[in-house]
Structure formats: structure tokens, C-alpha cells
Amino acid sequence: xxxxxxxxxxxxxxxxxxxxxxxxxxxxxxxxxxxxxxxxxxxxxxxxxxxxxxxxxxxxxxxxxxxxxxxxxxxxxxxxxxxxxxxxxxxxxxxxxxxxxxxxxxxxxxxxxxxxxxxxxxxxxxxxxxxxxxxxxxxxxxxxxxxxxxxxxxxxxxxxxxxxxxxxxxxxxxxxxxxxxxxxxxxxxxxxxxxxxxxxxxxxxxxxxxxxxxxxxxxxxxxxxxxxxxxxxxxxxxxxxxxxxx
Numbered sequence: 001x002x003x004x005x006x007x008x009x010x011x012x013x014x015x016x017x018x019x020x021x022x023x024x025x026x027x028x029x030x031x032x033x034x035x036x037x038x039x040x041x042x043x044x045x046x047x048x049x050x051x052x053x054x055x056x057x058x059x060x061x062x063x064x065x066x067x068x069x070x071x072x073x074x075x076x077x078x079x080x081x082x083x084x085x086x087x088x089x090x091x092x093x094x095x096x097x098x099x100x101x102x103x104x105x106x107x108x109x110x111x112x113x114x115x116x117x118x119x120x121x122x123x124x125x126x127x128x129x130x131x132x133x134x135x136x137x138x139x140x141x142x143x144x145x146x147x148x149x150x151x152x153x154x155x156x157x158x159x160x161x162x163x164x165x166x167x168x169x170x171x172x173x174x175x176x177x178x179x180x181x182x183x184x185x186x187x188x189x190x191x192x193x194x195x196x197x198x199x200x201x202x203x204x205x206x207x208x209x210x211x212x213x214x215x216x217x218x219x220x221x222x223x224x225x226x227x228x229x230x231x232x233x234x235x236x237x238x239x240x241x242x243x244x245x246x
Contacts, residue, residue: 003082006030006074008061008118011038013187014137015087017206023054030055030074032118033088061088061114062106071121083133083213084122086115091189094149104151111155116162123166126175133176135213136163140181140221143230146246167218179219180209183226198225 005022009015011033022029023046031039036058043054055077059070075081090110092103119134126132141149142156160179167177184196185205205222212220221227236244 003027004078004080005082006032006071006084006122008032008084008086008114009088009137010042011035013087013089013189014182014185014202014205014209015085016042017201017203018085018087018209019054021203021206021210026053028053028055028078030057030078032057032059032061032070032074034058034060061118062109064113064117067114067117068121071118071125075125081122081125081129081132083135084119085135085137085209086118087137088114089137089139089189091149091152094152096147107151107155108158111152112158112162115159119162119166123170123175127170127173130173131175133178133213134163134166134170135178135180135209137180137182137209138163140183140226140230140233142181144233144236144241147242148246176213176216176218178209178213178217180212180222181220181226181230182222183229185222198223 005027007015007019007022007029010019010031019029019031019042031042031054033039036056039056039058043056046053055074057070057074059066061067088110090107092107094100094103115136119136122134126134136159138159139156141153142160146153163177163179170177182205184190184199186199186201190196200223208222221230
């Protein structure tokens, strides 16, 4: 059955691949991102003079005061909503001795506060509808406070906690909230990084995420083997973890 879906962060990476797969499955999708040209390129093959399957909303998720009106516009355009995916995210290269508040605030704004600004109206909508799915693309980086990129880790840890709280609040109504924790995905964010392993494509990651969403999952690692890594990392005592260069 065709659904009505919003993908925030649809212009690149996992968000782009999610959008394409969902449109290929016959769903109606509103694509949200800053880059209008990229969104139009994704939407073009799925729209005709007689039917629009891919709607476009140009919006910067860090413009928090615009999120609610953009959300309402998407719902009105599609005449309803069944699922929302939050896939916007940025990660700056932070040097070992670097503490850059400007970069840190940008990561918090995009990865965490933009997520809240978009998913709060979705949660309210689904609460009244008593059905729906919320899927947040977080990261395994949020499982611990690694020394390499402190505020990226913090933004994803905050996102994880926010999604868990939504799940606990909305689960009693039968609303699914899925937290996705990818490992290394072949996107612009990981290009140039050294020491990557278990690297998979954004398309493969998107396929795994859609299967988990359809299967009613609450929290997954992508791919699944990262779950064991996450478990080990969380179990390491703090006095040992702080000595590790991860």
C-alpha cells in the first residue's frame, strides 16, 4: 500500500538513497533539503504532468522557526502523512588539539536541534492520528564520548536520547520510533577519512533501514555487525576508555 512520507536531508547520502527507494516503491515522498537543484534532479523521474509523487521543500534544518510551517506544507501537499525520516547530518574534521565552537554549534544545530524542530511536529501529528512512523538516522558515534570529535558524538548521543524518549511517549499509541546507528557509510561525510572498515554504500544502508522500518524495529546498527562493536564500546570502563585513541 502506497504511503505518504517525508525525508528530511533528501539531497545526498542516506537521505537521497532512502528517497529514491521509497519513490521506486510507489510511495509519495516530500523531499526536504537546502539544495533545490539536487532535489529537483531526484524528483524529476517520478513526476509527470498528470501526477506528482515527489514534492520538494527547500529548507535549512537550522532555521528552526521554519520547520513547523514546512512540515505543515508537506502534510498539506500530500494530504496526509504516514512516515518521516530525519537524515540530515554534518560532521566536521576536528583536529586532536582543536576546540572550535563555531563548528560545534553547527553540528549541534543540524544533527540534534534540527531533528527536534522537525520531529516534534511529526510526533504531535502522529499522536493525534494515533499512527505513524518516525525514523531518525543517528550514528554509532553517539554510544560513547570519543576523543576524536567530542561534539559530533554529543549531537548523536542527544539524538539517541530524544528518539528513545519519543518512543517511550508514543509507543503506547502504537507509533513506531526507530533509531538508526550506522557505522561507516560511503558518503561525502566519510570521504578522505582514514582507517575505515566495513564500509557499505548509502544505497545498501538505505535498504537495510527500510526493512527495519517495515519490520517494526526500534533500534538498529547498520550493518548489524556494528551492534557487537557498540556493545563492547559501551561496556568498557571509563578509566580504560579514556586511554583509547578512538
